[in-house]
Amino acid sequence: MSKISEITIEELLELYAAGKRDFTRYTIKHTDQYFENGIDLRGVKFRGDSLEAIFFSLENSNLSGADLRGINFRKANLDCCNLSGALLNKASLWCAGLNRANLSGANLSGASLSGTTFVTANLKGANLSKTKLYETSFNCADLSGVNFSNAKIHRPIYFDKANLTQVDFTKVTLDIAWDEISFKEAYFENTIMPDGSIRNS
Template sequence: MANEEHLALLKQGVEAWENWRRESTIMEPDLKAADLNGADLSGANLRVTNLSAADLSAANLSNTDLNSADLSGADLSRANLSNTDLFTARIRGADLRGANLISANLIAADLRGADLRGANLMSANLSGSNLSDANLSEANLNGADLRGSNFSVSDLTGTNLSNVDMAGAVDFDIVRLKDAILCNTIIPDGSIRDDGC
């Protein structure tokens, strides 16, 4: 469960939270399993915060610093994560259905087993991320950077992969690509695919 003091501070608003983070010696706030459904946390410093199993559904996390945060098993369905920094974040098994991740930084993020069905990842940077066993069906990855990502057993059924760079992606040969849009898409071997343009 979440540390009650940390949760109470965050619920006072981003300004109160930021003041506490600047003055506190606590490096890893504990918001595990916190109920933050629909919360406005835009621009908050949640770096290295434990948000595992938290309910962040429909929350506004745009422009938030979630660098190295633990979001394993969190509910982020319909959340706004546009322009959010999720560098090396642990998002394993999280629910991101219908989430807005436009231009999010997901470099080297752990998204193993995450549910990203219908998520908007347009222009997101997922280079070096682990998407093994993730469900990206019907997601929008138009213009995303997927260089060096791991796609082992991931589902890209009906996914928009237009203008995507997948050079050097791992285990791409066993990905489900039924009805995926590959228009001006650089696949792992460096060639360009134009299926479904």
């Protein structure tokens, strides 16, 4: 197995600008640098913990279509990021902020979403099957067409004012009562509930 190469964020951006997209065997040196308008890493491929050192540089960034499977995004600031169509299967998003982010069509199957906030995020058509949900907030989010099948809910989660049109909650595993989940002013339309029944507002 080839060794892991350590590069700075500036070197990462230079390599990306030159056409490189696969950074599977790279790790980024820690930086406190902040990019007010985010950075463009569309279609990039990272695996494992490669982005750990630049978590706070990613707000407003474009990571659409990126391959981020299994990546560690603990406490990451991903607010307003474009992650549409991204692969985030089995990623760790513990206490990450994805408020106002675009995750339409993203695949988060098996991801850990404990303490994650998706306030006002766009998750239209995203795959959240088999995710681990623990005090996760989807308040005011567009969840239309989201697949939550086989997700595991360990603590109350929040769907206040969320759009739950055609959401699939089948086979969700709960260790709390369903009525402990907050759905204040949520919009239901052809929403498939855990017992297979259809709920409409």
